[in-house]
Amino acid sequence: MKQNGNNGKPLNVVGKPFRKVDARAKCTGQTKFADDIFLPRMLYCKILRSHEPHALIKKIDVSKALALPGVISIITGKDLPIPYGILPVSQDEHALCIDKVRFIGDPVAAVAAIDEDGAFDAMNLIEVQYERLQTITSIEEGVMIDEPRIHEYGDGGNVHKKVSLEFGEVEDGFAEADLVREDTFFYEGNTHLPMEQHAAVAHFDSDEKLTLWSSTQTPHYVHRALTKVLEISASHIRVIATPNGGGFGGKSDPFNHEVIVSKLAMITGRPVKCTLTREEVFYCHRGRHPVLMHIKTGVKKDGAITAMHFKSFLDGGAYGSYGVASTFYTGALQTVTYEVPRYKFDGIRVFTNKPPCGPKRGHGTPQPRFGLEVQLDKIAEALSLDPVEIRRNHLVKPNSVTANYLRIGSMGLGACIDKVVERADWKNKFSWPVTEPRAVASGSETQLEWQDPLATARGSVTRKLPYGKGIGIACSSYICGAGLPIYWNNMPQSAVQLRLDRQGGVCVMCGSTDIGQGSDSILAYIVAEILGIDPFDIRVVTADTDLTPVDLGSYSSRVTLMTGNAAIQAAERARELLTIAVAEKLKVPIENISFAERRAFDVENPEVGVSFAEAVVLAESKFGTIGTVGSYTPPRSPGKYKGAGVGPSPAYSYSAAIAEVGVDADTGMVTVERIWIAHDVGKSINPVLVMGQVEGSVYMGLGEILMEEMSYRANRNVVHKIPSMLEYKSPTTMEMCDVKTFLIEDPDPNGPFGAKEVGQGPLLPVPPAVANAVYNAVGVRVDEVPITPEKVLKALREKSKGRDGRFGPESIPSVDWPEPLRVLTPDEGGDGREMPRVSVHS
Amino acid sequence: MNQKSHISFTLNGETAEVAFAPHKTLLEVLREDLALTGTKHGCELGECGTCTILVDGRSILSCLMLGLDAEGRRVTTIEGMAEGGRLHPLQDTFADLGAAQCGYCSPGFLLAAKELIDKLPNPSRDEIKEALSGNLCRCTGYIKIYEAVELAAARVRGEAMELPRESLYGCE
C-alpha cells in the first residue's frame, strides 16, 4: 500500500536512529526552558491561592502587601473578569477567582515585585475573608448532592456532563450471549509530574505588543485564551512555547499564571515571570481523572463479544478543563481492539472541590482499558480459555468500521500479540490458578502447588510458575490525533512552511511544540528525506505564533502524523520546483531527477547532477524565492451522530504487553520483573526515539499501577495529602522494571511514511497486564488502580476466610441516565447518524 | 535589604567570584547570579535530583547547599562538562541513545553518572541504578540512560563498544 511521502526509493533518513536535532543542546545545558529566561528589569510574580476548598470570597485586602517596598503591582479577580477554558463548552475558569473559590489552590490574587522573596512576602500579607460552603468531595457526592453547586452550568446539580449512546441493541446481544459478566472497577487519579514546573514570562514591549514565553504544549490555545481574556487583538500577542521539560498532558490547558503574568506585564510595562513551585504544580494538575466503572459484557463460549455496556463515572475536580472530551474518551475506544458488535456507553462527569482533572497520557482511555482488559481475563478464566486466545481470536479487522463508527486502517495487534507471547515464553509460564495452593512433597522440601483448572484439557496438574510468581497479558489501542479540532472549522490542523535559501539552507517552520518527544526532529528527518539532505543541515523553527503556521499542539498523539504529513507536502512542493529547474539544466526528463546525499542528479546517470545548493540557485533563478507550504486536515469520520467528535482518528496504534511479576503474599508487595511490549507504530520515523516513547510509557504505566495516586485527607477539607515529589511516589531506578521492546511496523496509508503514534498508546496495556499477572501469581483480584500492598493483603485475607479474593469497588451510584442516543451500527445498515428520538411527551 | 555576601571558588575550571544575598542556595546563585541556567530544579526540596552538580568531584543537590558553602570549593556544572567544544563521552551517548528526551533531568543525570564512572570505570547495571536512584526522570523510563552510561563507560575505558542493535531498533 502506498504511504504518504514514500515514492518507493530506499529511505536514507526515515527509519534510521539519528540523533535529535536538539540533543546536543539538551546534553550541554544550553536548552532554554521558560524559567531560564531572565530579562532586564524583570519582575517576579507570586500567586496567592485559596486555602479553602469551597467558599465565597467576601473581601480581599491588599493594602498591607502593596505597602511593602519592592512591590510594583497586585491584581485580583476584578482585573481579569473574562472567563476562559480550553474547550468552547467549558469557559469556566478565571485567571483569579472573582467571587468564589472552588478548591485548595485556586488562585485569588497575584503580586509582581522586584524580587521573588519580596513577592512571596507580599503575597502572605494579602488578607482574604471567605465564607465557607459545603464541599463536594467524591463521585458519589457529586452525583447525589445538588446544592451548593460548584458551577452554575452543566447537566444539573454538580453534574458537569452526562452522555448516553447506544450502537445497536445491546439487550439483544446479551440475550445471545453464553455468559454475561458484570464487573466494577476503580482507577484512582494520578498526575503528570513533569520534572519542569510550569513557568511563564511575559513582556509588553514598546510597540504595545505582548510576548509570552511559556512551558505550554498548546501555544495556539494559549494565544486564543489571551486574546479573549486580555481583550487585545491576536495580532498583538505572540506566544512562544519554550521547550517543555516534560508535559504528558499537564501543560495543555491555558493556565491562570500565563494570563496573570501577561496582565501584570501590561500594567507594569516590565517583563514579569512566574515559575510555579512544585506544590503549585500539584494544584494546577489536569491529570488523570479518578474513574469508577461498571462493565457488562456478553460473550459466546469462544470468547466472542456479543455486546458491551460500559458505564463510567469521572471525578472532574473543580473545573471543566478537557473534561467533556475526557468523558467521551472513557467510552470511545472500547471497540477498536476486539470486535464489539453492539455497544452502549453511559458516562457522567461531576465537579468536586479538588484540583481540576484533564488529559494525562492516554487521555480518558487508560481507565476503561484497565477495566476492559481485566474483565476479559476473568471471562477467559470462566470460559477456560487462554487469555491470549480470547484476544487473538476476536481482533477487529483492518480497514473496517466499528460499531461506533471509528474507521480502522492498519491494525498490527495480532503481530504484537504473537511477538510478546513468543518472546515471553507465555505457553510455558501461563496457567490458571485455582482456590488454594496445596502442599506437595518434593524431595526433602515441601512446596506449594496450585491445581490448574484446565488440567484435564492441558494434561497438566500444576502451576507452571511457582506460587507468588505470575504472568499477565493485556492489549490496547490509541488514536493518532483527533479527527476533529477543539474549535470545529474547516482549516488544517497542522501546517508547515519551508524556506530554501540560495546557499542551500533549509528552514522548516511549524507551530508544533517539542515536549521531549522529538517533534522538532521529526520535521527535520522528513524534510531531509524528501530533499535528499542531512537532517542537521536544517534549521527548525517551531511553536511561535508570530513566526510559525498553526499546529494545534502536542496532545492526542497528533504531532508526528499531522505535522509529518504537512511537512511531506511542503517538502514535495519544494522538491518539485527544484526538479523542474535541475531537469532543465541537465537536459534530462523531470522524472529522472532524484535527490540524495545533498545532490540532485539523473537516476540513469548518477554522476550527472548538481549540488543541493546549486539546485536551489537554479530554482530561485527560475521561479524567484523558494518557499513552500504544506498542511494537513484529517479525513472526515463516518460517524455523524452527536458525540461522534471524540474517538475518530486518521489511524490507530496498537500495543500488546505481557508482565511478569512477583507477589510477596506476606507483605502484599508487588514487584514487576519484566515487561515485554510490542507496539504497532506503523513505521518508525526514528526507531530509537520510538523505543524511548515505548519505554517511557511503560514506566509511566508502571507508576500508575503500582504507586501513583492523587490523594486527599479524609475529611471535608479536601486538602491534598501529598503535594511534593517525596510523598507522591513515582518509580525511581530502583522500581523500574526490565523492558523488552518490539517495534511492529504495519504502515498506515494515512501516516507519513506509514507512521502512527507512539507517545501515549504503549502506556495503556501496562496497568491491566500487571493486574492480571498479580492474579496469576496469588489468585486475588485487585480491581482498583494503584495495586498497593495493603489492597493485595486485604484481598488475600478475604480469600483466606473463604470469601471472594478481591479488592475493589462494590457498587456504583444510581444515576438518572438520559434516554440514549441510538445509532444503528454499520452492520445493521446504519449511516452513522442517530435515529430520530421517539418523543415521550407527545 | 540584606547585605550581599561574596565568595570566590573554582567554577568549571575557572576562578569565579560572585556576590549574592546570603540566604541563597548554590542553585540560585548559579542560575540567577552567574547566569548558568543549565542546572535545573524540580522541587528545591532535595527530592528530585534535577539540580545535581559536582562539588569537589562529588555529586550534591545544589538546592540544598548554601551558596556561601561553595567558598573555595571546586564546582562543576553541566556547562563545564564538555571540554573545549568536545562533548564528554556521556553527553555523546546520551545524545545518541535518546537518553535525554525533554532533557530537563539530563544535566543532573549526566553529572551523577560522571561521578559514578570517574569512581567506578566499569559499573554493573545494578551499580548504575543505585548511583542514579536519587535522580527522577519522567520521560525515559531510565533504560536509555543505563545504556548510555554503560556505553560511555566503555568508551572512557578505551574499549570499542558498538551500540547494541536492540537499543536502537528494538528487540528482534
Ligand code: FES
Ligand atoms: S531541585 Fe529537586 S532535588 Fe534539588
Ligand code: FES
Ligand atoms: S528526559 Fe524528561 S525528565 Fe528525564
